[in-house]
Amino acid sequence: MRAVWLGQALKKIREEAKLTTRQVGYHVGKDASTISRMESGDVSVPEAILSGIIEVCGVTDSHRISDLTIIRRDAAHGGWWDGYRRDVASTLMDRAWLESIATSIQSYETMVLPGLLQLPTYAEALMRNGATSASDAEIRRWVDMRMQRQIILSRYRPVKFTSIIDEQLLYRSIGRPDVMGDQLGFLLEIGQRPNVDIWVMPSTVCAGVTSSFEVFTLTEPYPQVGYVSTPAGDLCVEGETLDDLNREYDRLKEHSLAPERSQMLIKAAKDKM
The missing domain is CATH 3.30.870 (Endonuclease; Chain A)
Known part of the structure; x- marks a missing residue:
């Protein structure tokens, strides 16, 4: 769920910037399919990649950047419930x-x-x-x-x-x-x-x-x-x-x-x- 929400937010800022997944991927050193998988929540988004996506999409609002950072952090880190994953x-x-x-x-x-x-x-x-x-x-x-x-x-x-x-x-x-x-x-x-x-x-x-x-x-x-x-x-x-x-x-x-x-x-x- 956390990864999906992050992916939705990344797709939204990319579309607002009128960029393709290929263009965003080129800027952060990833192919278009990897960016698509990030946007669908299928793969994790490293901190450096998030910073690059924010930069290429021209996001400057501090609150929005903070929100994206928080969601990425939560998606990357678990909690006590991870001990029950199996x-x-x-x-x-x-x-x-x-x-x-x-x-x-x-x-x-x-x-x-x-x-x-x-x-x-x-x-x-x-x-x-x-x-x-x-x-x-x-x-x-x-x-x-x-x-x-x-x-x-x-x-x-x-x-x-x-x-x-x-x-x-x-x-x-x-x-x-x-x-x-x-x-x-x-x-x-x-x-x-x-x-x-x-x-x-x-x-x-x-x-x-x-x-x-x-x-x-x-x-x-x-x-x-x-x-x-x-x-x-x-x-x-x-x-x-x-x-x-x-x-x-x-x-x-x-x-x-x-x-x-x-x-x-x-x-x-x-x-x-």
């Missing part, structure tokens, strides 16, 4: 990176409680139900990564996390009864944090939205992006589709219970466990 899909690696640079995340959940709010026991029960052929070692790695992702909620300058969850998820038993009871207790606890808001969509409301989705507001220079869950996997969206998601999220909040009332509903569900 264990999880690349889309989950991208998600972990997005979470790490997000200032706020809004989620709507229809199937399971959000991963950022799951206890290890709940996460493990989910994974064992969904991946019956996975080994104990694989399950442990997946759970460990999910717990690592939750650091963003307690770090210095934590992410503002807002989640709308379907009321039915509070009563959907995952694993042993004590697992769900502990999980609901954790929701009550973490929902007290100033950076975490949990909104419950009453089961009496017809939301009209069947897919879970998330909206990430990121630090500069990155755009706001969304993730929509589909049967084929997570779909990353931007632009007009993301505008639709933002409007949909506002509508869903209007039909959900505010955090204070949601806490009461969660407590009632826990008391029934």
Whole structure:
């Protein structure tokens, strides 16, 4: 994702300069096909090459140069999630990176409680139900990564996390009864944090939205992006589709219970466990 964004930005400044990939390549000592692959995000962009492209394209705006430099740096360097590269899909690696640079995340959940709010026991029960052929070692790695992702909620300058969850998820038993009871207790606890808001969509409301989705507001220079869950996997969206998601999220909040009332509903569900 980072490499793709950098490539898109490089293509944009080249086209604004009315240059071909061959002309840019000649200036930086690369052939046209290599420049094309850089613009598509297929190959990395060394710092010296980026400087040369900026020069030949005549980019002088300091903010724009800074943005390109930041994106190139992020594309070239990984994070803690790289240690799980052999264990999880690349889309989950991208998600972990997005979470790490997000200032706020809004989620709507229809199937399971959000991963950022799951206890290890709940996460493990989910994974064992969904991946019956996975080994104990694989399950442990997946759970460990999910717990690592939750650091963003307690770090210095934590992410503002807002989640709308379907009321039915509070009563959907995952694993042993004590697992769900502990999980609901954790929701009550973490929902007290100033950076975490949990909104419950009453089961009496017809939301009209069947897919879970998330909206990430990121630090500069990155755009706001969304993730929509589909049967084929997570779909990353931007632009007009993301505008639709933002409007949909506002509508869903209007039909959900505010955090204070949601806490009461969660407590009632826990008391029934």
